[in-house]
Amino acid sequence: MSGESPILETEHADAAQAMTSTSRAEKPAKRDAFSELLSPKNKQQKQASHAPSRTNIKKRFGARDGLGAYIEKPESYPPNVVVYYNDDFVVIHDMFPKSTLHLLLLPRDPTKTRLHPFEALEDPEFLSKVKAETRKLRKLAAAELRRKYGKDSTQDKERQDALNADPPPDVLPQGRDWEKEVMCGIHAHPSMNHLHIHIISVDRYSDRLKHRKHYNSFSTPFFVDIEDFPLAKDDARRHPDREGYLRRDFKCWRCGKDFGNRFTELKSHLEAEFIEWKQL
Helix, strand or coil, X not given: CCCCCHXXXXXXXXXXXXXHCCCCCCCCCCXXXXXXXXXXXCHHHHHHCCCCCHHHHHHHHCHHHCCHHHHHCHHHXXXXXXXXXXXXEEEEECCCCCCCCEEEXXXXXXXXXXXXXXXXXXXXXXXXXXXXXXXXXXXXXXXXXXXXXXXXXXXXXXXXXXXXXXXXXXXXXXXXXXXXXXXXXXXCCCCCCCCCEEEEECCCXXXXXXXXXXXXXXXXXXXXXXXXXXXXXXXXXXXXXXXCHHHCCEECXXXXXXXXXXXXXXXXXXXXXXXXXXXX
């Protein structure tokens, strides 16, 4: 069973086509389904939800097994928790986002969900399916970044002006390549037991990013890009503890400045970098 109505499936298709094609003009009034799913829900909608609470999830599944609840019954959750689902995957908002956009792709194959990603992604057929879904989700995440930050971006100015033109041009300027601002991959040592792939914006700007492991888990080879799989048997990333990725000094993801162990300084710097990054 899919978690999308026929109308919503059509909207997803329309959104994907609008993002990947410049042969037709976009109209400013058009809203894609993914953006609507990510938009804040009002209080009444939240109160109407009968989704299990986070406390109940932890009690039932345990702290490291919490993702199992979303895999098991994604239909129990509102769109501000579960973005979409189908027979093979569930996409959720990360409960503790480490960037301004942070989603998790959860495979539902029962023979794979409890495996370490290095093992699960050795299966060529399964890997191909995961990569295909990840690429789809990268495009949708990029569209959401454009919705959030396109109005601030110099590279998107011509595109934004075209969208606001009356009538709009027949061919829309390409604008900023927001897909390059999205990372998709896994942690060499996952913090949760169920297989999950992170789809995360590059900015690392979040009040949930609180210490060394949080930052270095996304800013060193501890984070393995999904497109790098299958990994060679001698790939150093198979041995994250030996390589000491999480113990490394802090380096800015964007400018490369070395902050040593000074996390407070890094956090202030990341805020400044975020402001510049979204304005590129």
